[in-house]
Amino acid sequence: MNPNILTVDVEDYFQVSGFEHRIKRSEWEALPSRVEANTDRLLQLFDDCNVRGTFFVLGWVAHRHPELLRRIAAAGHELASHGYWHQLVYNLTPQQFRDDIRDSRSAISDATGKRVDAYRAPSFSITSKSMWAFEILVEEGFTVDSSVFPIRHDRYGVPDAQHEIHHRETAAGTIVEIPPSVALLGPLKIPVGGGYFRMFPVAMTMYAMRSIHSGQNPSMLYLHPWEVDPEQPRIAGVGLRSRFRHYVGLRRTERRLKQVLNEFRFAPVCDVLQRWNDNALA
Template identity: 45%
Template sequence: MSLSAHGAEGAITNALTIDVEDYFQVSAFAPYIARSEWDQRECRVEHNVQRILELLRQHQTQATFFTLGWIAERYPALVRAIVADGHELASHGYGHERASDLSEQAFADDIGRAKKLLEDLSGKAVLGYRAPSFSIGTGNLWAFDCLAAAGYRYSSSIYPIKHDHYGMPDAPRFAHQVREGLIEVPVTTLRMLDRNLPASGGGYFRLLPYGVSRWMFKRVNAADRQAAVFYFHPWEIDTGQPRIEGLDRKSRFRHYVNIDRNYAKLQRLLGDFSWGRMDQIFLPDQQAGAAVV
């Protein structure tokens, strides 16, 4: 099964997603920043998400915010602001632990805790989940059983590319059913030269010239006739974030490359394509913004 949304003139509505976490919570920083230090760090996520909300208002665009329970617990007003602007609130788990690092029970506890917290704060049903660092793969497909049992309707947790930290290159590139009542919606790749190329955001979007990213999305929309799934993080527009000392060269480059240019690139992206929420694009039978029942 694959799904996409088309506008009045046949234009495809793509899915805009934001992974709501702070700069010190990224997986690449785990060897440098202990979880016990998180509460001592300067949190910048609230200001950055407010900037994103204003940007979306300017472009009259709605999006899906995959939000950490850890963040929601500390900034409940931010959760309510996301929902008040008509965006979809979805789950990024509670503590930004990779699904591949957790036991089945620990994963079930994490996704259940996050879902309940987000629903209690927002009053809205939380239907979507994205694993930190796209950490569902061939070694932990049991995670889909846990998600279905917890009441999620879709996951966006597989990146069908080969990567040193994640990836499942042989997975389907577009939305497909993985369990009864549960679909997986991978982030977007472009198929070229018998391999999947990353085309969905994050560090790749910051690194590549904007014209390349724009061409990739147009190619997926025109050739595959599918909605693209784009993602970014609030810290990727934050030029004033504290610099972490002692990083290895690769981690430093991946995190900080072209952050100073990213806001302007996002403005262009929002203007060049039609964007919407994951649930409205991939769960057309679901009433958007439904209250918790």
């Protein structure tokens, strides 16, 4: 059976979409950065558990912390793009999106010399309003995307999207879509990762992963470095919903993550896709 997919969206605590109305991008440089220490914390945990994953890195982080990216690569993890400025795709023009993914890819490649083939939109913001992004991704040489979340959410999601890994056709060619994982429990959908991982009982996440992984389709866990940092600075003036989403369960994330990493097999996107392609050709 295929291993599951482990992914990390590498961004700092002040760069999340829920805070963008409070923190301007021009202010990022002045804020105390914690992304390097938090990502190193994850790297140590993954090494302790002997797992490898895919790190979707924000280009802004790659540009300012190239040594961190080299440590990620040296530890055997795959590097991928999370855009450069953490902008929601559906708020960009097609040219702005093209520039953003080019800049992000350049920042990662400049730091590591590694080719970048996979992309994940900030806040999963390829939705019905921004499906045009796929053609641009293919034109720019990306072969894998992981941005279309098959749930309903106020900021992202395509509720009727496919749950399984699949090919998506565009006028420019084909791209492989790896949707963030969602399990079905009767009429309910159980997403796997991020705030859902911190909010739901860990037994529910493990149930969801086993349910998804009962066939050839792997489950995929996603998280952010700031989610293992309960001591991060609190951002003032944030609405109740954004505050809850960001801060709920931070103190238990690392403990839960250890449980899951010890319970399941994981691998980077590239390794799992190779197995998926081999099965499709068999």
